[in-house]
Amino acid sequence: MDFQDYKGVWVFIEQKDGEVASVSLELLGAGRKLADKRGVELAGILIGENVKNLTKTLFEYGADTVYVYDQPIFKHYRTETYMKALLECTEKHKPEIILYGATSTGKDLASAVATDMPTGLTADTTELDVEEDTGLLLASRPAFGGNIMATILCKKYRPQMATVRAKVMKALPPEPGRIGKVVEETISLKEEDIRTKVLEIVKETVKKVRIDEADIIVAGGKGLGSYEGFQLVHQLAETLGGAVGASRDVVEAGWIDHPHQVGQTGVTVTPKIYFAIGISGAIQHIVGMKNSGLIIAINKDKEAPIFQTCHYGIVGDAFEVVPILIEQFKKAISRDKVIK
Amino acid sequence: MLHIVACIKQVPDTKIIKMNPKTNTMDRRTAPAILNPYDAHAVEEAVRLKERYGGIVSVLTMGPPPAVSAIKKCVEIGADEGYLITDRRFAGADTLATSYALSKALDKIAKQQPIDLVICGKMSIDGDTGQVGPGIARRLDIPPLTSVNKVVEINQEEGYAIVHRKLEDGFEVVRSTLPCMFSVEKTINEVPYSPLPNVIRAARYKPHIWSVDDLEEVDIKQLGLKGSPTIVSRVWAPQKPAGGTFLEGNPAAQVDQLLSVLLEKKELFETKEEI
Ligand SMILES: Cc1cc2nc3c(=O)[nH]c(=O)nc-3n(C[C@H](O)[C@H](O)[C@H](O)COP(=O)(O)OP(=O)(O)OC[C@H]3O[C@@H](n4cnc5c(N)ncnc54)[C@H](O)[C@@H]3O)c2cc1C
Ligand SMILES: Nc1ncnc2c1ncn2[C@@H]1O[C@H](COP(=O)(O)O)[C@@H](O)[C@H]1O
Numbered sequence: 001m002d003f004q005d006y007k008g009v010w011v012f013i014e015q016k017d018g019e020v021a022s023v024s025l026e027l028l029g030a031g032r033k034l035a036d037k038r039g040v041e042l043a044g045i046l047i048g049e050n051v052k053n054l055t056k057t058l059f060e061y062g063a064d065t066v067y068v069y070d071q072p073i074f075k076h077y078r079t080e081t082y083m084k085a086l087l088e089c090t091e092k093h094k095p096e097i098i099l100y101g102a103t104s105t106g107k108d109l110a111s112a113v114a115t116d117m118p119t120g121l122t123a124d125t126t127e128l129d130v131e132e133d134t135g136l137l138l139a140s141r142p143a144f145g146g147n148i149m150a151t152i153l154c155k156k157y158r159p160q161m162a163t164v165r166a167k168v169m170k171a172l173p174p175e176p177g178r179i180g181k182v183v184e185e186t187i188s189l190k191e192e193d194i195r196t197k198v199l200e201i202v203k204e205t206v207k208k209v210r211i212d213e214a215d216i217i218v219a220g221g222k223g224l225g226s227y228e229g230f231q232l233v234h235q236l237a238e239t240l241g242g243a244v245g246a247s248r249d250v251v252e253a254g255w256i257d258h259p260h261q262v263g264q265t266g267v268t269v270t271p272k273i274y275f276a277i278g279i280s281g282a283i284q285h286i287v288g289m290k291n292s293g294l295i296i297a298i299n300k301d302k303e304a305p306i307f308q309t310c311h312y313g314i315v316g317d318a319f320e321v322v323p324i325l326i327e328q329f330k331k332a333i334s335r336d337k338v339i340k
Numbered sequence: 341m342l343h344i345v346a347c348i349k350q351v352p353d354t355k356i357i358k359m360n361p362k363t364n365t366m367d368r369r370t371a372p373a374i375l376n377p378y379d380a381h382a383v384e385e386a387v388r389l390k391e392r393y394g395g396i397v398s399v400l401t402m403g404p405p406p407a408v409s410a411i412k413k414c415v416e417i418g419a420d421e422g423y424l425i426t427d428r429r430f431a432g433a434d435t436l437a438t439s440y441a442l443s444k445a446l447d448k449i450a451k452q453q454p455i456d457l458v459i460c461g462k463m464s465i466d467g468d469t470g471q472v473g474p475g476i477a478r479r480l481d482i483p484p485l486t487s488v489n490k491v492v493e494i495n496q497e498e499g500y501a502i503v504h505r506k507l508e509d510g511f512e513v514v515r516s517t518l519p520c521m522f523s524v525e526k527t528i529n530e531v532p533y534s535p536l537p538n539v540i541r542a543a544r545y546k547p548h549i550w551s552v553d554d555l556e557e558v559d560i561k562q563l564g565l566k567g568s569p570t571i572v573s574r575v576w577a578p579q580k581p582a583g584g585t586f587l588e589g590n591p592a593a594q595v596d597q598l599l600s601v602l603l604e605k606k607e608l609f610e611t612k613e614e615i
Contacts, residue, residue, distance in 0.1 A: 076512070079474070079484050104487045107470055107471070108474060108484070108487075111470070111471040111475055111484075112474045112477070114475070115475045116478055118569070119436075120434065120570035121471060123469035123470070143572070148577055148578070150572045150575045151572070151573050151574040151576070153570065153571055153573045154569045195517040196514055196515065196516040197515045198513070199512075201510065201512045201513075202511050204509060216609075273602070293608065294605075295584070307586070308584075311584045312584050312585055313583075313585065313587065315586060316594060321594065324591055324595045325595050325598070328595050328599050332599060
């Protein structure tokens with residue numbers, strides 16, 4: 001394998017119903033930095049049906065080139081078809097790095113592609129960098145288990161690949177009118193050769209919990225002791241008009257459902273205010289909330305790691321502090337009408 | 341006869357694990373080893389399919405010898421056979437090398453009894469990548485179906501399966517040819533307490549244990565650390581954002597200080613449109 005042949009940073013562009021996933025725009029922002037450092041092109045790879053019109057957005061968000069596969073066979077995401085397009089395109093144009101959103105689709109596709117290439121794939125990356133002279137991708141993620149980060153490398157293969165968590169990287173401000181090169185590709189795939197078929201897509205109308213869109217999040221941890229104790233978190237959230245978040249241990253204890261879980265295996269959130277109540281502050285939790293505007297931690301253990309990440313810390317018992325907090329907020333609300 | 345193989349992994353129980361407060365790392369010695377919780381759902385689903393359609397359920401794991409206890413746990417859930425591949429040459433495998441080794445073991449299992457379905461968990465709580473399932477599917481050249489949260493139908497005679505795959509805003513109904521691979525969500529089922537006869541059987545059960553040499557056509561270079569393209573180059577403590585200001589005094593005083601800080605920044609409370 002001659003590494004010299006591999007050039008450029010690619011981002012797999014996830015799209016649905018004519019819209020680019022926000023994680024893909026974030027990755028164009030992150031990819032732009034890597035590409036500039038290496039002095040190479042940043043390209044998007046866009047696969048779907050009737051998606052050509054999305055290229056404009058991709059250029060505005062930083063792509064120099066977009067490779068497009070726009071064919072009816074790509075109407076629905078399927079591992080087999082998308083994988084074949086990506087493998088073919090990679091073989092032809094030889095990128096040095098490919099980034100995917102760590103969404104179910106991104107992970108599904110990247111895992112399959114990595115096996116066929118073959119190459120290394122780093123999952124759920126939260127920090128990215130590249131060695132300027134060698135092009136070695138430095139993909140970092142919370143290391144399994146401990147309160148540490150690990151940088152993972154793929155020295156022997158190209159392209160190097162990583163899936164990257166949503167909401168961790170920042171999209172560039174779009175530059176209206178910025179243009180780039182569209183490279184239209186086609187692949188000959190026959191529907192009857194494809195072993196999977198999407199029979200139906202069912203949208204669920206139940207209002208989904210989207211804590212990643214909330215401005216205020218009140219998150220609780222194992223320190224609340226029980227399901228009953230955890231209700232305190234709901235009460236404060238309600239008072240503030242915020243959403244409820246939780247640590248993984250709380251979700252595993254069954255006090256609240258997984259969509260509320262903040263962290264590496266939950267959602268990444270960036271609210272204006274984040275309350276961490278009875279949460280110790282394990283790295284897997286921290287990576288999901290550290291970019292919040294203002295972090296307030298309440299924990300009875302002064303040594304709890306969460307205090308290293310918060311802006312304001314209250315050392316105290318949640319069951320003493322939070323009720324006062326609720327009461328005082330209620331007063332302030334009726335007095336100042338600051339909060340809705 | 342339907343033959344379903346669930347791939348399972350033994351993992352340290354991160355919930356009970358103790359942290360070393362000095363190094364801020366996990367003290368693995370204190371962690372009891374358990375069956376990866378996601379894989380319990382994979383086995384449970386396999387057992388339910390067996391009850392629905394008849395057939396046998398095998399479980400396969402790669403790991404050190406104590407992983408036998410994870411296999412026994414699966415027998416309690418209702419698995420019929422268990423296979424452990426264990427060898428120092430497997431050690432240090434990343435997802436690519438893991439899926440390679442497992443696919444070789446699956447080849448061998450299939451020689452005894454052809455496999456219709458491979459079921460994996462969504463992810464392992466220690467490896468935490470969700471990459472091994474699709475990796476196995478690619479190596480066996482069978483369709484990977486990830487995020488499966490319901491199995492609608494398995495039709496062995498006509499050679500297809502229909503499942504629900506979870507999407508962000510609902511689900512899709514997908515039909516695939518058999519054999520194929522599912523990786524399942526936790527929500528697919530609930531794992532009940534094991535029936536006593538299974539527990540008794542599990543206590544006596546002895547799994548098949550294979551080393552590299554028991555597998556066929558294995559390229560040693562693709563195993564373990566050597567076969568792993570990804571390497572951990574550096575482990576580091578994340579840069580800690582400057583520690584916060586502690587609010588002093590009794591709870592009432594602490595709350596007072598916090599409120600005065602917050603109420604000064606009214607923009608914090610200007611919400612976007614209702615969501
Ligand atoms: C691969 C992997 C992925 C993970 N992903 C995630 C993830 O996405 N999200 C996540 O959150 N975790 C995740 N974890 C788990 C993480 O490592 C921690 O175990 C978890 O975050 C701890 O939850 P906790 O803070 O609620 O509980 P604990 O660590 O038990 O902390 C409880 C805290 O409450 C305090 N407390 C106790 N009583 C009171 C009281 N009365 N008042 C105030 N404070 C009190 C204690 O001092 C303690 O600090 C993951 C772990 C692994 C290995
Ligand atoms: N060592 C292993 N032995 C058997 N199955 C495994 C092993 N590692 C991972 N798996 C399977 O692959 C799934 C995803 O694991 P991971 O990619 O590590 O998150 C797990 O839920 C298991 O079903």
